[in-house]
Amino acid sequence: MTTPLLGQMMDVPLIVSSLLAHAARHAGSTEIVSRRIEGDLHRYTYRDCEQRAKQLAQALIALGVAPGERVATLAWNGYRHLEAYYGITGFGAVCHTINPSLFPDQIAYIVNHADDAYVLFDTTFAPLVDALAPQCPKVRGWIALADEAHLPAMQTPVLSYETLMAAQDGNFAWPYLDERQASYLCYTSGTTGNPKGALYSHRSTVLHAFGASLPDAMSLSARDAVLPVVPMFHVNAWGIPHAAPLTGAKLVLPGKDLDGKSLYELMEGERVTYSAGVPTVWLGLLNYMREAGVQFSSLNRTVIGGSACPPAMLRTFEDDYGVQVIHAWGMTEMSPLGTLSKLTWEQSRRPLAEQRKSLEKQGRAIYGVDMKIVGEEGRELPWDGVAFGDLHVRGPWVIDRYFRKDDSPLADGWFPTGDVATIDRDGFLHITDRSKDVIKSGGEWISSIDIENVAIAHPAVAEAACIACAHPKWTERPLLVVVRRAGASVTREELLAFYEGKVAKWWIPDDVAFVDELPHTATGKLQKLKLRDIFRDHVLPSALEDEKNCSLARGNPV
Incomplete structure (x- = not known):
């Protein structure tokens, strides 16, 4: 047997810390703006963010957190949450983002199932933490994302995030990790039965960030100011906290106030060019704008996903406000991006009505995702836009199995999504329904x-x-x-x-x-x-x- 000829390239691992390190070194003065729980706007740079993420890594190591252990977050979109994304994963621990809107019993199940060592939380969730703490005896400590002056009165003993940070100097070198080590743990919403965990790797996270940044995907660049309305506790905000530093885009983080008026004022004040969120959030924003009689001065693109974007909403954004809608589909098990609605060169020359019909669909698969639809007995169906069947996917950021589950959900190496769909001759996916x-x-x-x-x-x-x-x-x-x-x-x-x-x-x-x-x-x-x-x-x-x-x-x- 002939020995394969190997390439002679550097073996540099794909690790999450490299994304922030790149931004700090090559877009170091680019701003990260956050609306804080305290009510004010906080500003700093990617350079500052990396410094504080290193301080957090030092603080967690000092608390005895070991690589592979899970550290959870219960937090809104803000700069401290962003620091946790990188400070936790940077030394080999796993960042476990928890959706605070789930039922308390579900959250307690998730914390215990993940075996979280510590939980970092925004102070608005203090009552929730008091309810959770007695049900989560294995959690070694609860850390409030605040300074001593803003610690809430609680029954649960808590640590101050800023006090822990102040004890560290940030003189810390990100270690080289095995890129297949776990990076993030995200649980499904658990609409039936207990939530299930999707355990991502450093490799899958970095590859997903590359895929998300492609021109025919989210198309982020250093010229953008991006406001992720999609929460950082929901499938890593669709990868934006990783794609933004990869590209050097300005980040604007909205905190807890996601009503139409608050979002509009923040977008206008920070000259946001790009945003992402679910249809229900955009419904509130569009209602406010219609009632207030206002227009966008900078926003030109938005990703809409989480559930199907109504065609009427797409037309309102594009016709009334001049904002391009990028319709997206994905799921927790896919990190989450799968398809985005970007036209090909040939499609862009078709009549406008045909273009609109394509853009109303969930779009084409980005590199890194393959898909097929299957009918009875797993028989693959044609891509003709008519035949519809169960949607299956595969790729380097699609799960192989659920966290702490021995059996794999895969069918012949493909993940069954639970969606019913068609795929047309252009490769455009149209989700017709959930199978249930x-x-x-x-x-x-x-x-x-x-x-x-x-x-x-x-x-x-x-x-x-x-x-x-x-x-x-x-x-x-x-x-x-x-x-x-x-x-x-x-x-x-x-x-x-x-x-x-x-x-x-x-x-x-x-x-x-x-x-x-x-x-x-x-x-x-x-x-x-x-x-x-x-x-x-x-x-x-x-x-x-x-x-x-x-x-x-x-x-x-x-």
């Missing part, structure tokens, strides 16, 4: 996402969700649940008529229910499991009619 949310009517499938997108395009609708209701003849039929826009009026009949000519007749919902608000998960997604429970006993008018007809056919009185 698709409506099975008379043996045919109806996309709840497509039904929702039509409803949201109605000027009187603020939010909409489509769920399946039981039906005696068709097994399931769609029920549309709607939140009216403030001050607007629309009836059931008017909404159902709005669907005519926009979808197949048999896709039109059988009924409409109006509510004051829709339930959302901790990450802003529609909580359809809860909606199905709320409307479990809802009887569709068509179901009553079919029951009546069936009864008459049997000769029974009605």
Whole structure:
């Protein structure tokens, strides 16, 4: 057997600390701006951030944290949280970001399952920490992200982050680590059963940062000021805290105030060019801007993901405010980016209506992600934009198995996402539903996402969700649940008529229910499991009619 000829290149590991070290050395004066819990704006540079991240690494080592141990965060998007991202991982420990919006019992489960050594928390979460601490006896200490003057009154003994930092000089060299060592631990939102942990590596994190920064992905550059509205506790803010220092982009971190007015004022004040978040956040921002009659002066691009971006929202951003929408799809198990809606050279020369149709989809896979759709018995389906099946993915930042689970979820080396999708001839992915949310009517499938997108395009609708209701003849039929826009009026009949000519007749919902608000998960997604429970006993008018007809056919009185 011939011995392979190896390349003669430096063997430099791909480690997370190298991202911040690069920014400190080559974009050292670029600003990181944070709206603090204390109420003011904090400013410093990448150079300052690396210095303080090194102080944090020293402080954690002094507390006895060993490489491989987990250190958790319960925090908003801010400079101290960013320091934790790098200070924890920089010496080989694992940064475990916790979503504070989960139920307390779920958070306690996550902390105990991860076996967290310490938990760093923003002071707004002091009551939550007091509730958690008795349930998490293995946590060695709780560290408040504040100085002594701003420590909250608590039942739980806590350490001051700034006091720990002040005891260290930052004279610390980032160690060379095995790039396959664990870097971050992120748990799924746990909509069914207990949350599951996705344990990333340094290698996967750095490769994901490269992939996210590509021109046909997030397309970040040193000329951008980027404001991640997506929380740093939600899948590492989609990789922006890593892609921004890789490119040298200015970072603007919004803290806890994510209402439309606060976001708009911060964007304008810091001349933000780029942002990212879930549709529910943008709904609040767009409502504020419409009511206030204001425009953006600097924002030109935004990534929308977490759940499908309604076409009406895409058109509002682009037509009314001149902001390019980049529709994205991914999941915790993918670090999270998978696809982004960027047109090819050839697509960009098609009629505008065709371009818009493509951009409403979730987009093309970025390098590092491969995907396929499969039908019955795992048979791969064609990329024709018509055939739809279960979406499977693979790549260097896709999980192999869940944290502390021996069995692998992979099928023939591919990760089954749980999404139902089509892929067209251009390679554009279109998520038609989650497999658990698709409506099975008379043996045919109806996309709840497509039904929702039509409803949201109605000027009187603020939010909409489509769920399946039981039906005696068709097994399931769609029920549309709607939140009216403030001050607007629309009836059931008017909404159902709005669907005519926009979808197949048999896709039109059988009924409409109006509510004051829709339930959302901790990450802003529609909580359809809860909606199905709320409307479990809802009887569709068509179901009553079919029951009546069936009864008459049997000769029974009605």
